[in-house]
Amino acid sequence: MGRQPCCDKVGLKKGPWTAEEDRKLINFILTNGQCCWRAVPKLAGLLRCGKSCRLRWTNYLRPDLKRGLLSEQEEQLVIDLHAQLGNRWSKIASHLPGRTDNEIKNHWNTHIKKKLKKMGIDPLTHKPISTTNDEAQPQQQKQHQLAQDQQEQQEQEQHQSFQTNPKSEIDQKEESDTSTTIIEDKIITNPLDPMELINGFCTDEVPMIEPLEILIPCAPSSSTCSSSSSSSNSSNFLEDLKLPDFEWSCTFDCNDSSNNNSCSRNMGWDGTDFCNWDLLINEEDFDKKQIFDTPLINQYPRMVMDQESWAYGLF
DNA sequence: AAGACTGACAACCGCATCGAA
DNA sequence: TTTCGATGCGGTTGTCAGTCT
Incomplete structure (x- = not known):
């Protein structure tokens, strides 16, 4: 049964x-x-x-998702994290704001694996591939598995000791000179990363969204939204909808050096995200908005541009 | 031009885990 | 403590656009 x-x-x-x-x-x-x-x-x-x-x-x-290819930095982080965590995609994803486990898993399988192999690195063990001794591979894998198990055990022990003596745990971790620091199974990759700071959670730890908690960023003043034609009237567009009331607030100022725009962020909502939603929410205005004229769509050449599947191109 | 092949990624499946009763 | 439903997670499959022949 x-x-x-x-x-x-x-x-x-x-x-x-x-x-x-x-x-x-x-x-x-x-x-x-x-x-x-x-x-x-x-x-x-x-x-x-x-x-x-x-x-x-x-x-x-989810509105806080980033779309598009992983950046070099993100890719490197995924590799580092995979070396430490193995195929625990959700854990890995939790350290990459705006990325999902599925996305990372797919990217790993389609891009990173190949890249590593090309570089002569075994994507499984993260060690140089031994070309002369192929039969050593299974042994290597076993060792890797063993190492992972040991690491897991260590993590568990550390977790326990952290609960009893959190300070010593942090001290221990601070002694590590690696660029990433694991604290209670959480890797702080960039202390200035807003996603790490905001409310203490990151993408994969998005809390239950209650309508009243949803904070929409300030309407982008100019070019923050890639879908310019639809962004220009996004607030009106929303007003047209019978959607829950949104709070338009500036809760977090991010000083983007590239455009010096000060924008509001909450849970990773940014101008682009919102513009995408803007397009998605009300398909009745679909034709009026002529979204396929926008540069945004051109970022997704694979997308089928019919009404049924337009959503795929929006994020 | 058309069919075959390949790559990328969205979506599904089944097991694991968690938490409430 | 046990049971069971809900959710999370990772592996796998399916689909489709692009490329090759």
Whole structure:
């Protein structure tokens, strides 16, 4: 007797999400917050299982997601973290603000693995590939696994000691001269990283969003939004919607050296994110906004530009 | 021009884990 | 303490655009 399926699969839709489904899900979460994923599809009027909704939200609809290729820095961080954590993608993702475990996992499998192999580094062990002694590989893997297990055990022990004596744990970690510092299974990669600072959580630790807690950044004054044609009237656009009230506030000033714009951020919402949402939320205005004329779309050449799948190009 | 192949990534599946009853 | 439902996580698969032949 197997485990019961997470949901009644009869009549449930599978496959790519449509814009309409995205809109329903976003509207629902904006009005109700994230709660009880199993109930979400029913309440939101979606023929999807809760799991699918959760995945869609966390991986693609969440407003605090960065899109596009990982930067060099991010890539290097992923490599460093993978060396320490192995395939624990969610842990790795939690140290890259705006990135999801799925995204990192895919990027690892499609880009980084190859890159490392090209450089003569075994992506599994992060050690130079021994070309002369292929049979040594399995042994190496075993050793890597052993090392990982030992590290895990150490982490657990350290965690325990941290609970009893947190200061000594931090002191220990401060002695490390590596660029990344693990504190209670959390790697502080950049002490100035806003995502690390804001509210003490990062992307993968996004708290339940309640409508009243959603803070929309100040309307970008000029060029912060890549979708300029749609950004210009984003507030009006939102007002047109019967969406929950938003609080337009400047809670966090980020001094972007590139454009010197002071913008508001909360949970990683920035001008671009918001503009994307702007496009997504109300597909009735879809034609009016002519979003496909915008440079944003050109960033995603793979996207199919029809109404069904336009959402994919928006983030 | 068309079919085959490849790469990238979105989405699914099933097991693990957590927490409430 | 046990059971069970909900959610999280990592591996795998499916789909589609781009490239090659």
